[in-house]
Amino acid sequence: MPHVMQNDKFFSPLSQLFLILQVDCALFLDILVCAQHRSIRPDGTNPNEIDVKKIDEVIRHDCNRTVFYASPLTQPSAMAHAWCLYEIMATINHRKKCLWALAN
């Protein structure tokens, strides 16, 4: 299970992210990435509905902390993304650590 929940895009070099996270190395598991851009199915159901529930569960049960990649510095796009804000809410709700990784 993931140790850190990542959120949104990070535009600086990966080495900078490691410095912010204060880790020497990290393993990124793309298979756990949530695809948030799938369209509505032909039958009218929303494929992302289950993902919203799962994000909440993952943050609650399995994550040590959530990292929000907020770029650019002067206008972090995560703050305007509904998905990101939902993840912030879940992190706060479950009293997990929350780190804003700001980058230009």
Place this chain on the structure above:
Amino acid sequence: MLVGLSKLDKERLKTLLLNDFDSIVTMFSSIKSKNAQATHEEDRVMIFEWILRDLGVKGFKKLDDIVSGAMRAWMAQSGAKFATESQDADLHMSVANLFRNLARYNEAEPLCRRALEIEEAAHGPDHTKVASARNNLASLLQSQSKYDEAEPLYRRALAIMETVSGPDSTKVAIALNNLVGLLQNQGKYSEAESLFRRVLVIIEAAHRQDHTEVAGTLNNLANILMIQRKYDEAEPIYRRALKIKEALHGPDHPEVDNTLNSLASLLEKRGECDEAEPLYRRALTIMEAAHGPEHPDVAGMLNNLAVLLDNQSKRDEAEPLYRRALAIKEEAHGPDHPNVANTLNNLASLLQIQGKYDEAEPLYRRALAIMEAVHDSNHPEDAIMLNSLTKLLFDQSKYGEVETLCRYALTIKEELNGPNHPNLVTMLNKLARSLQKQSKYDEAESLLRRALKIVQATHESDHPNVASTIGNLASLLDDQGKCGEAQFLRLLLFARPAKKKEKKNSNFHGRVCGNCSAREGSACAPELLACARCGLVEYCSRDCQKAHWKATHKQHCTAKADRAPQHQKETSEVSMTQKGGSQSAKSGRRRKK
């Protein structure tokens, strides 16, 4: 919530902050989750539903507050670090203001002081920038109730502005306004009034007679007259302010509702309820049209109108207004906000008078629970709520519970006022009566004798508290079979009318100095003035106010705007032109005497 930056980005952020701190802070702290987007509209709708489900109807605001609060705290921390490395007075002030907005005054103060040092070193002691820095530091100290430290700073800033801009400059009017705000906090109403009159002269000379600044200053002057109970002087000034506002903005403009509310409040205080009622109703209509029927300010106005109707025994009209005000407040502030406690208490009181005890009791209990959660320790507001609840329980013959609550309320009052203050008398009587009903005569007698000793030391013999305490003690002695002594006490009561006649012209109404207990109207306390901050305690002199502040009041004093009094008005008129602009605190509340 933590914020991390790479070393490279730290330098970038530092540059950004040094160049334009305020706009960066605004950007980080103005999160509007309600406006957030998603690639697919269906996702956005679905996520918003989850946010509302998890955080409640105020979910978006809660989320915005949490995130922006964390970001502002981090910005302040970073800004403070960068400020120490710079000689930029503006940056120091901006960071100080950020800390101040976060109520972290101890971190704001050294930054303000440093900004003043920088300005003095750069421009000398008499520059307008120094005056501005002094003013900012004074304002910060004022918000921490450090009035004695703030006063010389405001006065020096005023002197600088008078020298630099001339005594009749509008900049001097701004400096005067700032000083007046402090004087009001200190209870120095007479000087505040005199300075407001000077401000009015300056503003009238600088603008047309019907200018909005003139109306604002008139309002401020009328407010200070109201505080001093100079109702007859305040009325024409309010009416002139109202006339200017109506001419400038039209009779139905939101600018008008403040003054209407104040004027209505003044008329109500003078007992002219028939004239006050249409003014409240007009203010309410304007407010509803301007802000919508669910706005929190509308709730305040509904509450004021309901109190007026309630006091005129028009309870059938008052009750739905209280209920509507309560619903709006619960929706706007959440069910546990002090503003909600205020209206809960008022509604419970109305229901109690109507004999609807079962409905009133849970409302009182809820109001008390809210206020106890708000206050860290024993607090006068808690005692007021307890007083309401004990009265209700007594009416329902729940004497054991009354005893418990009275003991708690008495502890609060003793801590606030000391063991021999007249404020204790009512609670001593109540506790004694609850004990009497439970046949605990010995303790009841001891409490009533203590109450009698206090009232006889602090009140004239024709005061109602003296009569009621003697009456209660006589009743208790009867229950104990001590009929002789009871009879003697009743004879004392019979002797009262002659005494009352002698004192017919006394101007003593039972109010005493909160420190020395001197009676209002006596030689050493010709007039009592209330603490400007809480309005709950009154003093005969500045020295008494200072002494009581240091002794106990400092720990218990709560600003009117932060508390929810019993039977309380919600005044919309606390507008004060300060620091160059008009402010109005629409949700401030005023205790109804």
